[in-house]
Structure formats: structure tokens, C-alpha cells
Amino acid sequence: MTTLYIDADACPVTADALAVARRRGVPVVIAGNSTQNLERHVRRDDPRDVAHARRGFWVDVLAVSVGADSADFAITERLEPGDIVVTQDIGLAAMVLGRGAAAIGVRGRVFDRATIDMELFIRYEEKKVRRAGGRTKGPAAFASEDRARFRHNLEGLLE
Template sequence: MPTLFIDADACPVTREALAGARAARIPCVIAGNTTQNLERRIRRDDPRDADHARGRDNTHPGFWVEVLDVSTGADSADFAIIECLEPGDVVVTQDIGLASMALGRGAAAIGVRGHIYEKATIDMQLFIRHEEKKVRRAGGRTKGPSAFTDDDRERFTRNLAKLLKDALKAWERS
């Protein structure tokens, strides 16, 4: 069964991602550094493991949620997620590098503004990130992201639901 992984470091849509996993009845792993209180995002009645989350047909687990606490080092959550990823999983991240690694492992990736990362364009996105970083290192400035809006949140919710539905269909066919 596919799993939803949330890169929770500075993620503005953790609540929406968890709601999407609950609605799709798929497991969810929230990864973030130990300085965050990731448990606050989880409902008291959310199952915490597969044994307590049997689906209606009792043949496979449904939704459950796990917190993956990682060290505070740069990219710790990213590497912890990559270690756990299986083909068909879905990753929520605003990190293009993590999205690229997820695509390379056969998973899907979606940004916090609802952008679905694609294999066909990820290399260009990585190149642009690299070039902007070079400009900043040389003392220049680059344009930052626009303010996060309700439209971004709605686009994320809509596109995540589609990704999770597609992931479940693919899993059921296999």
C-alpha cells in the first residue's frame, strides 16, 4: 500500500496532507527534526500503527500516522524519508532536491503550493535552483517566493487528493 510522507520542516500544509491521507485511507509518516512538536498535528483517535488500522474489508491496513523524528542537521528529514520510500509512495515537500530523489525512487512528489513534480521538468528546476544559489553566494539577490495564499492551499488539497487516488489505483492493480 502506498504511504504519504510529509517533509514537515516548515511545511504549511501538514494539516491538509494528514486530512488527505485520512480521506484516502492510506498510511502517513510525518518527518521532521526533533525540535518540532510534530505530535500536535495528530488527532488523539488517529491509529499509530497498521495493527490498529485495519480497513473496512479487514484485508489491508487503512490510515495510520507515524512521526519520524530526525536530528537537527540540514536535510536530515529528507534523507530519512528517502531511506523509507518505496515505489508508488507520495512525498509532500517544498524541497526540489528531495522531490528529485523521490521521483528517482519511483515515488510521486508534490510541493506545498500544489505543484506536482514531474520527471520531465525536475532537472530544469534543479538547474534553476543551482543558478540562483550561485547568484546569492556571489552577493546577489534573487526573488523569493510569493506569500502563501488560500488558493495555494486549495490547489495543494485538490492535487494531493488526485495523487493519492492515482497511487491507490496503481497499488490495487499490482
């Protein structure tokens, strides 16, 4: 069965992902830094383990230690082929694709094995520019169209 993992560090679509998972009967693991209140995303009546699942849906919270990429590694080590990860991190998306799982960005972009290497290269080059004191263009403001695209594309991945 597919499990939906949410890289909850600064994720603007956690509630949307949970809503889709509840409707589709998909288990969810919300992973994030232990300094966050990850429980705020979970409804009081949400089942918390497979033994109490409702139509296949249950939600678990995975609080990881503070540190760069802690949530990424915690997610990656639990992944099974066919799982889906919600993330804005291209590095995590690359690891996810390498494990035979799917990755979707918070703006609804489904990451692709054919283009992930180029995306990693672009990220690397932009980081070099910033380290040298240069500036790179940041993302546009998160919009309602992004949220709608995310929900639509997540539904598509779960079909």
C-alpha cells in the same frame, strides 16, 4: 499500499495532507527535525500503527536529528515505488522521483521527472547569485488558493 510522507520542516499543509489521508485511508509518516513538536499534528484518536489502522489510515512521527537534509534522507531511505512525498524541497523531490515515488509541493505543484533536472539547475544558479551577494526573487506569500490547489492535486495523486 501507498504511504504518504510529509517533509514537515516548515510545511504549511501538514494538517491538510493528514485530512486527505484520513479521508482516503492512506498511512502517513510525518518526518521532521527533532526540535519540532511533530506530535501536534496528530489527533488523539489517530491510529499510530498498521495493527490499529482505520480503513488503512494510521500516522507515525519520524523525528530526525538536527541537521541539513536529515529528514530528506530519512524519508528517501524508507520510500517504496508508488509512495507520495509532500515537500517544498526540489532536491528531495528529485530523490523521490528517482525512487519511483511521486512528489508534490506545498502549493500543489506535482513534480515531474521531465522537468526536475532543469529545476535543480535553476536552484543552483540562483544559489550562485545569492552567494555572490546578489538577490533573487522569493516565493509569493502562501495563499488560500495554494492550499486548495494542494488538496485537489493530492487527491488526484491518491486516485
